[in-house]
Amino acid sequence: MQRTFIAIKPDAVQRGLIGEIIQRFEKKGFKIVGIKILELNRKTAEKHYEEHVNKPFFENLVSFITSGPVVAITLEGINAVEAARKLIGATNPANADPGTIRADLAHTMERNVIHGSDSLKNAEREIAIFFDESELIPGWKRDLEERFIKL
Ligand code: IDP
Numbered sequence: 001m002q003r004t005f006i007a008i009k010p011d012a013v014q015r016g017l018i019g020e021i022i023q024r025f026e027k028k029g030f031k032i033v034g035i036k037i038l039e040l041n042r043k044t045a046e047k048h049y050e051e052h053v054n055k056p057f058f059e060n061l062v063s064f065i066t067s068g069p070v071v072a073i074t075l076e077g078i079n080a081v082e083a084a085r086k087l088i089g090a091t092n093p094a095n096a097d098p099g100t101i102r103a104d105l106a107h108t109m110e111r112n113v114i115h116g117s118d119s120l121k122n123a124e125r126e127i128a129i130f131f132d133e134s135e136l137i138p139g140w141k142r143d144l145e146e147r148f149i150k151l
C-alpha cells in the first residue's frame with residue numbers, strides 16, 4: 001500500500017468534473033483517505049510547485065491554481081503513485097493515451113484538469129502541505145478488499 005496526492009484543478013471544478021474525476025479513482029479501487037475543497041493562497045501554491053520556480057510557465061501556473069477552488073485528495077492503493085499517474089495521463093493532454101483523465105477531459109497543458117504526485121517523496125511532501133495527519137483516515141478497508149481476502 002502506498003499513498004499519493006491528487007488535486008482536481010480549478011478548471012475541472014468550474015466545469016463540474018469533480019464527480020467524474022473522483023469516480024475514476026474509486027472505480028479503479030483506490031481508497032480516499034483524505035479529501036477537502038479549498039482555495040490555495042500564493043504561498044501554498046508556490047510551495048506545492050516549488051520544483052517549477054524557474055520555469056517560464058511558473059507565474060501562469062501559480063495564478064491559475066490560485067484562481068478558484070481545488071479539491072485536494074489523498075489516495076491509498078497498491079503502487080498508488082505510479083498507478084494514479086497512469087490514470088491521469090501525460091502532462092500535455094494532446095499526448096495522453098485515450099482513456100486517461102487528461103486525454104478524455106482536457107486538451108491544453110495549461111488547463112489539464114488534475115495534478116498527481118510524480119514520486120513517493122513528492123507524494124509525502126504534497127500530502128503534508130495539504131493535510132494534517134489527523135485529517136487522514138489510515139488503514140480503513142473497502143468491502144471489496146475484505147471479499148478478496150476471503151476468496
Ligand atoms: P504534471 O502535472 O504532469 O506532473 P509538471 O511538469 O509537474 O506536470 O508541470 C506542472 C503543471 O504545469 C502541469 O500539469 C501543467 O499544467 C503545467 N505545465 C507544465 N509544463 C508546461 C509548459 O511547458 N507550458 C505551460 N504549462 C506547463
Ligand code: MG
Pocket residue numbers: 116118
Ligand atoms: Mg508534476
